[in-house]
Amino acid sequence: MELPACGLYRRGYALLYLLEAFLVGNWMKQRGLTHLHVHFGGPVATVGLLVSKSWGYSLSLTIHGPEEFYDVDLFYLQQKIRQAKFIFCISDYCRSQLMKYSAPDHWKKLQVIRLGIRPEEFVPRADTSPRAESSQNEITLVCVGRLVPAKGQMILLEAVASLLAAGHSLRAVFVGDGSDRKALEAFTASHGLSAHVTFRGALNHDHTREQLAQADIFVLPSFAEGVPVALMEAMAMEIPCVSTMVAGIPELIRNRVDGILVPASSVEELAAAIKLLILDAPLRRRLGAAGRAHVLERYNLPKNLERLAAAFEQALAQPSSSEENG
Template identity: 30%
Template sequence: MKVALISSGLVPVPPKAGGAVEEYVFQLAKHLRLLGVEAFVVDSIDKNISIMDYASGVPIARIPVRILHNFPKRNVAKEFLFGLYSAKSLKMMDVDIVHANTAWAGFAISTSIILRNLDKKPKLIYTCHNPLWPEDKVHFGEYVVRYAEGYTMRKADAVIALNKTMLNAIVMKARVPGPKVYEIPNGVDTDFFKPGLPGGGVLEKLRLTEREYVLFVGRVTPIKGVHILLKAFETMISENSHLGIKLVIAGPLTGRFNSSGVSDYAKTLIEYSRRKLGEKVLFTGSVDRETLRILYSNACCLVLPSFAEAFPLVLLEAMASGIPVIGSEAGGIVDVIQNGFNGLLFEKGSWKDLAEKLKVVVENGDLRDRMGINARVMAIRRYSWYSITERIRKVYLRVLSR
């Protein structure tokens, strides 16, 4: 079985400083190969010629996709063209499965005449990572995305939904037949993310102390609810001045992992934290994976205050690192956090509720340790890439047998 896994074409695979979809594509390809599947990744490259690259034994076909910098909706255009060029490059590769993962690359592949007219037409699998499908009120741009993504999922031979809520939304709103939608969550590399990693120079450089900081990981954007976290942290500190805890916000200060600079939203939050909390809040910007796993492993807990999530990889990475997780009651978060077992849930958008939950975890060391142990065990048993990959491989085999 030969499988081509299609990335977004926007963030290089493997990702070095964030990119959940790209991490999913890379880890799936890596673990499929361990199961004997001939899997490879198709990614973009900002050059004039295609190259075959390798990372951790995973072949990565990098194909040229170039867009003018002043082109409107440049990322959308690049992703769509990347999908078209991917279809063209796959024409001579005799693949059995094409596994797409993003709206515009998937749309380009599903509408491609090139793949449709092959004598041996490859089967199309689509994993939906879009967290907004369960939401009823969305902006106009999301309706456009839903049109493209819905078309792709209806054309696909199988669709993978990351959680039950998303599965139901896909069936109802995208009109995808239920029997071809499979609920399979994200996976996590439990060998890479693990407890007990020495802080070394990372914590020293950032002026952090083991277990004395709360961690947020992700893009600093409104949908991630970072402003809710800041207000909750400020409330907890003001009411409990004896706590020597800090807040670390690790991730891009823009809306995308492949963007640089600082958004207006991030600037507002940075200024707010300086005025209200001084040195108790640290915005690191994007960090590399080695730094990230050390930050996880030595944190007091991870907080994810998002307003919408599909199946957040950061929760799995934190759990694999042996720390408790606090998350909003949004999307796939409620499928991961068992309240009081591996972490705590709080009311979506409520900084008051989050402040209370933060205080419980920060002040109760025994509870924190117990939830951290449970989190690690759950990550290994339920979300290890070894078990997730086997479930996806079975979907491939089922589709090929039809």
């Protein structure tokens, strides 16, 4: 029977979490540490929750999403919010989800501290090697991300097939690897796209930047996201981006201002957005420049790290709710 087995698995994981919590708590005690900060709200934060409860150390979190929002009970999300001294959220959307699952008296714990990229590492390509400037030239689409269902790459392949059938000259390059790769390669072969689609696999940062430097358009057709760093990197390189209206993406890309957003899952809307950029080189340049400006303003990692350090200092100086009540 499946249910008891599932229960046994969960009990087994619970025992492992308890063991890890003991080891972490003991490690902190030996070093005289009294505060634990954890990134992400999944299993590692569950260990942090147990450390805080069993050893009495204060706990704080940085929540990225979206996985922990899908099964609040499995991830003990409400308990983590109650136990945490403070929580940093990477987007307003992320904060809204935590507000959804917590009482208003916990909302003051939630602060938005955005992620970012280092602007000096992701710069526009030199003018000596210009991108395609008209629909007569082959347009290169680049998609960077794990090859998993949540990233929606199958939708992009369907859009590419539609655009090729309509006579547009383009190729698509996928950077990343994952469980969907075989299915994506099978679709590519069965639909006669092999001459136009390349799977580069997982690449290091330098080689990924090399692929981005060849892009005329960056596409990320995700079904679920936090705030994708891959989009920030492409925008910083002045590559016009097409993505979807999910989670924190609309905070990064304002539709028709910093890029183009389409409904997730819509092949037709995705193909139409790509077609618009294929046919309008000035629009590509304008969106690319606006995208870089927006990233430098709001997703500049050195500046955001300064904000993070200041937020840590201020939050750690505040008494916890238990100290206030004591």
